[in-house]
Amino acid sequence: MATIDNRKFRFAFITAASFLLVFVAACTPSYINTQDYGAPATEQEIRNHYSGNSIKYPLEVGGKSFVEAYFSPDGTYRMVALNESVFGEGTWKVHTALSRSTLIIQTTDYFVGDGQADSRAWNGSFVIYTQPDGSVFADQMGGGNSSQPKPTRGFKAQSRWNSLRRQAGF
Numbered sequence: 001m002a003t004i005d006n007r008k009f010r011f012a013f014i015t016a017a018s019f020l021l022v023f024v025a026a027c028t029p030s031y032i033n034t035q036d037y038g039a040p041a042t043e044q045e046i047r048n049h050y051s052g053n054s055i056k057y058p059l060e061v062g063g064k065s066f067v068e069a070y071f072s073p074d075g076t077y078r079m080v081a082l083n084e085s086v087f088g089e090g091t092w093k094v095h096t097a098l099s100r101s102t103l104i105i106q107t108t109d110y111f112v113g114d115g116q117a118d119s120r121a122w123n124g125s126f127v128i129y130t131q132p133d134g135s136v137f138a139d140q141m142g143g144g145n146s147s148q149p150k151p152t153r154g155f156k157a158q159s160r161w162n163s164l165r166r167q168a169g170f
Contacts, residue, residue, distance in 0.1 A: 037129035037137045043101040046094045046128050049136060050103065053151035056082075070155035077105050080161040085112040087164040088122070095125075102127055102141065110168050117168035 041049065050071035058066055065083040071092050072078070079088035090107030105124045110117045129137040134150035155161070 037131070037139075039129070040100055040139075041128040041130045041136070043094045043096045045130055046101055046103055049128070049130060049151065050092065053153055054155050054157070055148050055151050056156075057146075057148060068155070068157040070157075070161075072155075077107055078155065078158075078161055079107065079109070080157045080164060082157060082160065085164060085167070086110065087112070087161050087168075089165075090122075100127060103138070110164070112164050112167045 051073045052071070054068050054070045056066055056068045058064075065081060067079060067081050070078045075091050075093055077088070077090045077092040081087070086109060088107045088109035090105065092103065092105045095102050095104050102125050105122075107122050108119050109122055110119050125141045127139040127141070129139065131137065136148045138146050138148055
């Protein structure tokens with residue numbers, strides 16, 4: 001019984017940590033000083049940065065577990081934890097209101113274990129600031145900001161994502 005509880009806790013932790021990219025949408029803007037990051041990216045800049053690309057990042061600072069998130073050109077979003085049995089699928093889009101564009105992600109994350117899959121819905125919204133080196137700073141609406149590395153083309157973790165999806169019974 002303790003094993004199941006530990007798995008659910010680990011699943012909740014991984015889900016929360018892996019989405020430093022995309023967060024629960026909130027109306028309250030963050031309180032960081034974004035002037036150090038330049039002007040927010042435009043809708044087209046955000047699309048160009050993410051569409052058809054993946055972002056790979058650690059689950060936690062100094063951690064050994066990594067997540068790869070893929071932003072398909074058709075608006076499909078896929079995520080897989082590279083050292084854990086967690087994957088996610090959903091949608092991504094860019095929304096512009098009042099001259100500010102935000103990246104919006106809606107996904108369901110799945111923890112696969114012992115022939116079953118637990119799931120959790122997740123929604124996030126944040127303003128993107130593109131840096132000269134190709135990396136971005138993601139200002140989460142409501143707090144929880146993060147730096148993201150320069151994206152890579154395609155979804156290198158596709159086979160792992162497919163495998164976990166099959167294990168979950170999809």
